[in-house]
Amino acid sequence: MPAPGKATAMSTLSTAAEAASVGSRFLRSCARFGDAVAFRHPSAEGWVGLTWNEMADRATALAAGLIELGIAPGERVAIAASTRIEWVLADLAVALAGAVTTTVYPNTNAEDVAYILEDCGAVAVFAEDTDQVAKLRADGRWVGQVRTVVTFGRRGDEDTLGWDDLAALGRTRLRTDPACVRDTVASVGPEDLATIIYTSGTTGRPKGVELTHANWRYLVEAVASQDVLRRDHVQLLWLPLSHVFGKMLLAVQYEVGFSTAIDGRIDRIVDNLAAVQPTMMAAAPRIFEKIHGRVQSSATARGGIRAVIFKWAFRIGVDAVRRRQGGQAVGFWGRARLAVADRLVFHAIRERLGGRLEILVCGSAALATPIAEWFAAAGLPLLEGYGLTEATCVSFVNRPGRHRIGTVGPALPGTEVRIAADGEILLRGGGIMRGYHRLPEATVEVIDADGWFATGDIGELDADGYLRITDRKKDLAKTSGGKYVAPTAIESALKAACPLIGNAIVIAEGRKFASLLVTLDPDAIDGRSREEIESALGQAVADVNAGLNRWETVKRFRILPRELSVEAGEITPSLKIKRAVVAHHFAEAIESMYQEDPS
Structure with missing residues (x-):
């Protein structure tokens, strides 16, 4: 006798039309890969594995719980959490309930969280912990149209629902209505909305990017067609799942069927590489740097x-x-x-x-x-x-x-x-x-x-x-002499030339010459003296300048007193620099480089 909800989760989805949505394609893959390990995640006892069947059962129970709460197909459900197995299951539950996932970075401030939730019209939120829950309250009530908040742990207070509570609601619904998830998945078409991802943006308010089920289907089929990824691959996934890069890696996994070890703690990447021994990993350049x-x-x-x-x-x-x-x-x-x-x-x-x-x-x-x-x-x-x-x-x-x-x-x-x-x-x-x-x-x-x-x-x-x-x-800078400078290329070259650099920001727009702001990587400086650091930076600037046009060369640099931060609004959660904010915060340091002509 199958466990409650198992028949629903593993129902055959044979035709292309039935596999048109993210949820239907996920269930189809679960039927194909069955008892193979889909995910591993860290716990107090070490790494714990979950099979494709187990993922389907858990996601189906959570989806049925959302349906029991009255969340209808097309409604928005947000996830405010770091990269962890619960994020994956919450996202799958939203897809299987026919709803639309809206992603929220866990380090987004309360003001921007409220803006995103109100703009997308979210009716429910999966919140990782009490810090995330606190951002959802305004004047004693949930922000926007939010009516349900589910925490990853036990129920936080009378206003929230615990993770296990939602799953229990779903299992009860499945006993009385075993086809609820299957029927909901079947009602979702390729042109229906699947995801809203708010671009962190380096200027202005974030914009919600609407991605349909057809968008995701195109992506996974295009990637799978290259025959590069195999079922026997093991992925280490730490990227923020609120970012489209991390979300894409999940979508491709569901199509190909490889296994993923998931742990969003950046400081554990090297240790996890040794422990998991993955065959594949994706990252932003900063990690490789x-x-x-x-x-x-x-x-x-x-x-x-x-x-x-x-x-x-x-x-x-x-x-x-x-x-x-x-x-x-x-x-x-x-x-x-x-x-x-x-x-x-x-x-x-x-x-x-x-x-x-x-x-x-x-x-x-x-x-x-x-x-x-x-x-x-x-x-x-x-x-x-x-x-x-x-x-x-x-x-x-x-x-x-x-x-x-x-x-x-x-x-x-x-x-x-x-x-x-x-x-x-x-x-x-x-x-x-x-x-x-x-x-x-x-x-x-x-x-x-x-x-x-x-x-x-x-x-x-x-x-x-x-x-x-x-x-x-928009980042091309034009000097006061009318010459164009491409800051990104220069910044990348400088970081490669000097591992002490955390961030490099070239200043050139409307200026007589290009200058540079630098933050230091605390792990790399390792007790070096100020004189040694400045000497290394000076040599890196000279080396990079040697390959640039005269008007592109960096004439002066300043070391900033601290690293740039998301909290200060100087970098986005995906680590892109907000140049205007940095220029405003460190205006004095910038002006000091232009007080005298360097020639």
């Missing part, structure tokens, strides 16, 4: 023969990478030296990161070429990709064995690309959003009558269709 910086610092800080061998190995490795990228063969002696470098240095780095990594995907911001070359030399090529929330996350990505450093790869099947006269990248295809929520004028500004979406990024295509991003259109 920090790994690069820590490995470099620990290997070279004390000097001696170890530092000499380390530097020799990467000199040999990077040279081989550049040769191969240029279409040249690495000769016999080059291969012999690489084998020695691998045995002495590169193998140890790979073992430190779990020893089994095959696929490392990098996205959400620009990746500096020296960082990409360093990882490739160590036998850990970073597959850089490109996309936006408005295009369901990924439109271009490099493939294993065919990646070209400095590009974001060719387009996914079904995505069209065009470069406008001013260099802006235009996209069209199944991944393009339905529009911005309640902002028809903003939607028309970026999607024309023929369906072309203006990305706001500047780029160029090579003869083979590989895309190179040169900068954000």
Whole structure:
């Protein structure tokens, strides 16, 4: 006798029409993969596994609980939580109940949380803890149209519902109405709304990006068609699931059927790599920059023969990478030296990161070429990709064995690309959003009558269709002399040149020359004196300047007294810099660099 709700969860979904929604495709995968492990998550006893069947049963019970609470198809349900297994189950429950997931970063302030919930019309919220619950109250009542709050633990007070309480409600509903979830899933069509993701934005209020079930279907089928990901892959997932990048990785997993170890604690990434031994992981460039910086610092800080061998190995490795990228063969002696470098240095780095990594995907911001070359030399090529929330996350990505450093790869099947006269990248295809929520004028500004979406990024295509991003259109700075400066490229080069740098912000708009604000990475400075730090920064600036046009070169820099923070509004939750806010907060430091002419 199946457990209550199991027949509902595992009902066959055989036709394409029946598998048109996120929920139906998830259940179809559960029927295919059954007792294989779908997720592992940390607990007091260590890593705990959940099979596809168990995920389906738990998500179905939670979905039935939402239905019992009166949440109707198409209504909005928000998730305010960090990356953890409950986030995944809550999201699946929303999909199986036919509702629309709205994502909220856990470090979003109360004012912005209220704005998002009111704007999307959320009727229910999954809240991770009491801190998240507190943001939902205003004048003694829930904000906006919220009528139900579910916490990840036990019931917090008389106004909230505990996680187990919701599941119990669902199991009771399934006993009396076993078809409630199945019938709801069947009622959802491909053009119905699946997700609203609010772009954190570097300026102004966040905009809600509306993604349909058809958008997600396009994405997962396009990625799966490349035959890169396999069922036997093991993913380490730590990315914020409130961001489209993390959400995309879940959607692709449901399509392909690989296993994921999930833990959103960034400070545990390296330890988790060793414990989980994943074969794949995705991250923003900042994570790879920090790994690069820590490995470099620990290997070279004390000097001696170890530092000499380390530097020799990467000199040999990077040279081989550049040769191969240029279409040249690495000769016999080059291969012999690489084998020695691998045995002495590169193998140890790979073992430190779990020893089994095959696929490392990098996205959400620009990746500096020296960082990409360093990882490739160590036998850990970073597959850089490109996309936006408005295009369901990924439109271009490099493939294993065919990646070209400095590009974001060719387009996914079904995505069209065009470069406008001013260099802006235009996209069209199944991944393009339905529009911005309640902002028809903003939607028309970026999607024309023929369906072309203006990305706001500047780029160029090579003869083979590989895309190179040169900068954000709105981030291009124009000096007082009328010359254009691309800050992002300079900033990436500086962070690659000096692992002590946490963030680099180039100042050039309307100025006589380019200058630089720098924050330090506390893990990398490791007791260095101010003099040593300034010397290292000065050398990095000089090295980068050597490859720039005269008007692009950085003439002065200032070290900021602290790191940039989400709480201060200086960076977004996805780690993008809000330049205007930084310029306002550190106006005095900026002006000090322009008090005298540097010439």
